[in-house]
Amino acid sequence: MNKFFLLIIFSILLYANDLQRALEYEQKGNFKEAMQIYKKLALKEQNLSIDTNTTLVKNDSNLTKQNSQTNILTNYIEMGKFNSFGIKTYKMNYFLPLAYNFASTNQDYNKMEAKFQISIKKRLFENLLGLNEKYYIAYTQTSWWQLYNHSSPFRETNYQPEFFIDFPQNNEIFKNLRLGLLHESNGQGDENLKSRSWNRIYLSSSFLYDNFLFTPRIWYRIPESKNNDDNPAIIHYMGNFDINLTYFDKKFFVNTLIRNNLKFSNNKGALQIDLGYDLFNNGVYWYLQYFNGYGESLIDFNKKVQRLSSGFLISY
Structure with missing residues (x-):
């Protein structure tokens, strides 16, 4: 669980840094470079969502196993x-x-x-x-x-x-x-x-x-x-x-x-x-x-x- 939260925090920091770079490119008129970064961020966000759902499914599976062992x-x-x-x-x-x-x-x-x-x-x-x-x-x-x-x-x-x-x-x-x-x-x-x-x-x-x-x-x-x-x-x-x-x-x-x-x-x-x-x-x-x-x-x-x-x- 701690690794999961560290992964999210790390992803957020990377996301913020890339977003800042894209805004700077856009302000300078380098729209091509800015669009490439925006595209990269969109793909990262989609993969993060998939990984998050997978983690939740795994956690639910572990919880089910734990509940089965928390028996009478x-x-x-x-x-x-x-x-x-x-x-x-x-x-x-x-x-x-x-x-x-x-x-x-x-x-x-x-x-x-x-x-x-x-x-x-x-x-x-x-x-x-x-x-x-x-x-x-x-x-x-x-x-x-x-x-x-x-x-x-x-x-x-x-x-x-x-x-x-x-x-x-x-x-x-x-x-x-x-x-x-x-x-x-x-x-x-x-x-x-x-x-x-x-x-x-x-x-x-x-x-x-x-x-x-x-x-x-x-x-x-x-x-x-x-x-x-x-x-x-x-x-x-x-x-x-x-x-x-x-x-x-x-x-x-x-x-x-x-x-x-x-x-x-x-x-x-x-x-x-x-x-x-x-x-x-x-x-x-x-x-x-x-x-x-x-x-x-x-x-x-x-x-x-x-x-x-x-x-x-x-x-x-």
Whole structure:
């Protein structure tokens, strides 16, 4: 872009100099020389217009490519300038009015319900250590809503406030390193035995190659006393890591989430597959989500769920 502006300024200076010479020739009566310079300037102007249009087309092409890479999960990597008032999307934001659980359950609720998620982040400050690092707070809320049941109660809601630090990496593929502190709970009280919560310290990174994004994450659960631990077996079902592998294009994305406790005997884990297609080229995606395994929600972390959900996702 800077080269483009320098080219324009240089062309303007040359244009002004040639125009001055043509006027001097005209004042002296040398009309032939003046007309030759005027002709030369007209041809230059036409070529400059063609070059400018070509540059704009190239820039539009690059912008389209960048927009295709600024997809749902590439919000993980923020490369924009610091905006002191900016609140941005963090994880996926979606509403799935058709979410059906194929697994058997003894609880008194409909297998068909609605599921939605809201996720945002806010950059606080940056570069306190001189490493170009960025400090964030974030909030994610996921709800399972018995929309088709009497009185339409919310069956479960999980709240995830977190704080994390991003360390950008000046590498073509290895994009960043992230250190975070994450709290997750379902907001229930101890009196009804439905309270679930845990705290984690996690380390994650991101690798971007062409249209593929690879995001591994490992965590350590902060220990709690036996009297306060309302889900002591959660690590057995959730494990200590997850991996996201994403392919994205201008119109669609495919994401796979894998989580496992890496135990050969009594193995537990989860697989989630996300499919999205941009219907109107405006960041509103038709979204299909398939989940199979443990830990979809805190209240059911130790129950196997097989759920297929459909709705829409917003990527802004």
